[in-house]
Amino acid sequence: MLSLLPLASVALDNGVARTPPMGWMTWERFRCTADGGDVAGGGTSQPSCAEDPENCISERLVRQHAEIMARPEWRGAGYEYLNIDDCWENWRRSPGGKLTPNSTRFPHGMRALADYVHSLGLKLGTYNDMGTETCGGYPGECKDESCSLPGYMGVDAATYAGWGIDSLKMDGCHSVHTHGVLDPAYRCMGEALNRTGRPVLYSCSWPDYIRTAKGEAPVNYTETAMRCNMWRMYNDIQDSYESVSGIIDWVGDHAEANGMLAAQGPGAWNDPDMLLVGNFGLSLTQAKAQMALWSIMAAPLMMGNDLRRLSEEMKAVLLAREVIAVDQDPLGKQGxxxxxxxxxxxxxxxxxxxxxxxxxxxxxxxxxxxxxxxxxxxxxxxxxxxxxxxxxxxxxxxxxxxxxxxxxxxxxxxxxxxxxxxxxxxxxxxxxxxxxx
Amino acid sequence: MLSLLPLASVALDNGVARTPPMGWMTWERFRCTADGGDVAGGGTSQPSCAEDPENCISERLVRQHAEIMARPEWRGAGYEYLNIDDCWENWRRSPGGKLTPNSTRFPHGMRALADYVHSLGLKLGTYNDMGTETCGGYPGECKDESCSLPGYMGVDAATYAGWGIDSLKMDGCHSVHTHGVLDPAYRCMGEALNRTGRPVLYSCSWPDYIRTAKGEAPVNYTETAMRCNMWRMYNDIQDSYESVSGIIDWVGDHAEANGMLAAQGPGAWNDPDMLLVGNFGLSLTQAKAQMALWSIMAAPLMMGNDLRRLSEEMKAVLLAREVIAVDQDPLGKQGxxxxxxxxxxxxxxxxxxxxxxxxxxxxxxxxxxxxxxxxxxxxxxxxxxxxxxxxxxxxxxxxxxxxxxxxxxxxxxxxxxxxxxxxxxxxxxxxxxxxxx
Structure with missing residues (x-):
């Protein structure tokens, strides 16, 4: 009855994420607080770093959060990844075609940031997009909308590995959202990461973009689980209880569809998106609900909050030891x-x-x-x-x-x-x- | 520019509620935790007092809240009324046709409870319904659905006044929701209260029942303001930010319709329903939003929460001195x-x-x-x-x-x-x- 699912054994064999990944990620709370202007993913203008320096996507923000997450209570609870989402890059690739982090906001570069994060016993993640541009308009992995292969994937995988990156989220803005385009692209990036020899957690937005494309065959979760360590199935979370409830309802309604639940297991996780706990939209009662339901779903516990400003009550929700133990249960079977x-x-x-x-x-x-x-x-x-x-x-x-x-x-x-x-x-x-x- | 509205001077002249009433009310948080069974107003079964004694609609609950509200920080902030909502009565009138409070839950009776509340410098409110039964099925003010006058209004007004009641909410379940039925009934009850000689704050659900009746002429807010000290215009509040937002949107959208805003002023207040602050559904951020918007609307500040279990942060929202000063501004002009x-x-x-x-x-x-x-x-x-x-x-x-x-x-x-x-x-x-x- 409790034996491992057959598919779990064929999941991406990079050795990472044997239990759901835990950590923190910039997007939900800090969005694209960066260089100003319209951000496609958000729909309207975000504050710029000049307007809102405290919340700027920068090495300073990551280091501040790393220093908090390195404290025994957080690290001991299992939180490990510090993941930078969109808006970390310079607007253009280098003359040699390489990605570089924004020179003002990451003045010491990614290698130095990774070294610092590693020195604290933590891991560093970054982000790119399976399109011509990221959602925020920064350089993507593809050279055209149909993502002729290999695009920039080989060179970028080597860059990420050279920096010491431990996790990569691949988004899907500015691309054609078909099996014909996205399937080979997500395979290609995963293979490029494997070729670096560095174990890099591969987080794919692939299923969600296939799901929302018109006229496409259903998501193939079986293949997703073979190619990715975690994957987004549904809408971006927003800072409201309505958004949390909508995601949980969708997972409950679609658990059996297209093998979604059957595909997951150690090394391969369905990702309902970030934890809102400690932000503006959830009451303490509702925060506990998200934490509990994420844990029973064996979801990645990626906090999308501001650890510098967290009440003791909300911190206790995120550190609830026996709740986390359910999330991290070694059987790895989603509820x-x-x-x-x-x-x-x-x-x-x-x-x-x-x-x-x-x-x-x-x-x-x-x-x-x-x-x-x-x-x-x-x-x-x-x-x-x-x-x-x-x-x-x-x-x-x-x-x-x-x-x-x-x-x-x-x-x-x-x-x-x-x-x-x-x-x-x-x-x-x-x-x-x-x-x- | 800032002169009083002409209509304010013709508001119900019982001298009460010259600024928006402030206090606490049982309904939002405690509902009909009483004798068990289905409650029409709620739609499904509520816990009974046997199952949930701590939250039982009872003299104990009111006394506990009175003792908290009598403390200098609450009383000093202006909170004054302790209002019992539905489900306080015995299931049947006395052989003489009088209302009596539930003998188990209010063993010392209403006069003793009012005396105790008055001894603390506070005021006591109660509730009935302009129909054959209250929403919870307890005895109402009318003898039939069309509310032939005077029903029980004269005898009940004398009972309330004899007990020392300071406020009466009149709901509208189990009645025909037309101008023809509700207009004379609400007038009759108000006149009955006036005849007692006791100043009793008269809170009317009248406009909301007319609003939701099919085929009726619009609410006459001008008359409502002449007859009632406060009145509900819209849906019952529920314990969610969505409900709060829906009420505020409705007020914003309908402020000019049927003279709603023009009718209010000292002694006569639009009532968007209770404050949820400190319950389950609002984050601290959202709790401040409700408090601010209620105050700019010159709304009654009736807390519908459990004062025995209130975090310091939520208490600070409810006691925000300069926010309350806006609510209580003597000009009394709704924002x-x-x-x-x-x-x-x-x-x-x-x-x-x-x-x-x-x-x-x-x-x-x-x-x-x-x-x-x-x-x-x-x-x-x-x-x-x-x-x-x-x-x-x-x-x-x-x-x-x-x-x-x-x-x-x-x-x-x-x-x-x-x-x-x-x-x-x-x-x-x-x-x-x-x-x-």
Whole structure:
């Protein structure tokens, strides 16, 4: 029942991301705060670094975040990657055709930045685009819209590896979004990275661009998982609970389509996009919901926030040890939505469940209601995949790190509005000595 | 320019609510946590007091909140009313036809509760419904759906006054929602309250029920303002930012329709419903947005939260002294939406403005975007009603209580996503000695 999926063994064999990657990434919070002007990916003008120096995409921003993430509480929790997203490049390639980081914002260059990040025990990621330009208009990997191969991929892969880059996100703006164009391009970049001999986590926006193209055959998640360590399936996250809910609903609705869930496993992860925790749009209750649902989905935990300005409450959500343990469970099996009650302002809820390596089961009860008071929500064992409907199971609250007693057959509890209860269910014989609360 | 509106002088002349009422109300957070069963207003089952004693609609809940609200920081800020919403009554009237509070949940009765609340220097409000039953199914003011007059209104008004009640909300479930039925009923209840000789704040759901009835003539806000101290125009608020935004948009879109804005003034207030601050659905940023926009709308500040469980950050939002001063400004003139940029994820924003009694102008810049980083938003003087486009004005941040300098003609600043900047603009000649920051 809990054996590894066959496809997991054919995932990209670069040795990285055996559990979902954890770290921080510039995009969600800092966007293209850079050289000013219109940014295609955002739709409107972003602040420039001149207007907003504190939030400028720069080596200073990355170093500040690296210094925080190197602290024992963050590093010990598993956060590792510092990923620069779009808008880090100079507007033009060098006369020799190489990429260079913006000379004003990265005055010491990428090699020095990678060395610094590595000296702190962390990893550095960067970004490019499988098109003529990145979403922000900086140089892309392709020489034309149809991405004649190999474009700049060979030379850029060597550049990234030479800098000591540990992760590369490949976006898909300014390209033709067909299987005919994107499939060979994403294969080519992955092979170019492999040829460098450096293990580089390869993060692909490929499925999302195929999904949104008109008239194309469905995404081939089986191949995606063989080529990429993680991949975006759906819309960019935005700083709102509505956006979080929309992503979770989409994953719940499409888990079985095109082999999306079957394809994932160690080394190959579905990526619902960044964590908003600590930004403007989620309440503390909603922040816990995102953290819990991302973890039960075995999602990469890439924070898209400002670590320099994080309340203690939000920090505790991001460091919730037993929640992260579910995300990082070595079985690596993405959880599923096993129940949904829609349509009512009061009582609407999801139940998600995930089998864990030691035979335990993780469960998230998510209250989708908005009508004032908390709701009494529950589930029975078969719904969450515990086959013996009357088995005695120890139930533990993973955010509160508190045992909730031994229960037979079912469990129910009040759950905050727009919030979750995240639980671990363990066969009671192994847990009874812990005692029930 | 700043003279009182003519209609303000014909508002209900019971002497109460010369500035927008401030206090706390049970509904938004505690709903009908009472006797169990289906609640019409909520749509589904609510927890019962047996399941959820801490949140039970009871004298205990009211006393606990009264004891908190009597503390100098709350009372000093202006919070005054403790209002019980639906689900406080016994299921049936007494053999003599009188209302009685639920004997289990209010064992000492309403007179004792009012005495206790008064002893703390606070006021007690209660609730009934202009139909055969309240929304929760408890006894209403009418004997039939068409509300033949006077129903129970005379006897109940005497009961409320005898208990020492200071405020009465009249809902409209289980009634025919026409001018023909509701207009005479709301008049009748108001007159019955006046006949008791006790000043009772009269809060009417009347306009909202007329608004949602099919085929009816528009709401007559002019009469509403003559009959009621405050009135609900639009949907019940729910615990989400989407609900808050929807209400503000509706007020912005309908301010000029049917004389809604012209009707309000001291003693007579448009009521966009309760404050969610401190509940589950609003982030700290969004909580400030609701507080700011309610204050610029001269809205009643009725908290619908759990004062026993309130973070220090949320408490600070509710106690923001200079924001409340705008809400309570003696001119009593509701602010207007003077600019709106819709339709983009980045850059969408509202500007609201309100003239104040001393000639200052309050302004709220509300960032409606969701795309990651804050936005640089601004306005010029004529947009917010300062006629002299080049006048030097001192600008003050009302949440931060910080001077932002003297500006001529326009002002701009970064504003957090889903957040606000709330400002007071004062002619610079009176402010220059304060100095610019």
């Amino acid at each position: 599923r939505r096993v129940f949904q009650l829609k349509g009512s302002q009061c009582g609407a809820h999801d139940v998600w469940a995930r089998p864990l390596a030691n035979g335990d089961t993780a469960v998230v009860l998510w209250n989708r209601g908005v009508c004032g008071t908390h709701s009494l929500l529950g589930f029975d064992w078969p719904t969450v995949g515990v086959a013996d409907a009357s088995r005695r199971m120890a139930v533990r609250d993973l955010f509160e790190q508190r045992d909730l007693g031994v229960h037979a057959g079912s469990f129910s509890s009040f759950v905050d509005l727009s919030g979750v209860l995240m639980l671990r269910l363990s066969p009671a014989e192994g847990a009874e000595h812990r005692g029930a609360s | 207007r939406r003077v600019f709106q940029l819709k339709g983009s994820q980045c850059g969408a924003h509202d500007v609201w403005a309100r003239p104040l009694a001393n000639g200052d102008t309050a302004v709220v810049l509300w960032n409606r975007g969701v795309c990651g980083t804050h936005s640089l938003l601004g306005f010029d003087w004529p947009t917010v009603g300062v006629a002299d486009a080049s006048r030097r004005m001192a600008v003050r941040d009302l949440f931060e209580q910080r001077d932002l300098g003297v500006h001529a003609g326009s002002f701009s600043s970064f504003v957090d996503l889903s957040g606000v900047l709330m400002l007071r603009l004062s002619p610079a000649e009176g402010a220059e000695h304060r100095g610019a920051s």
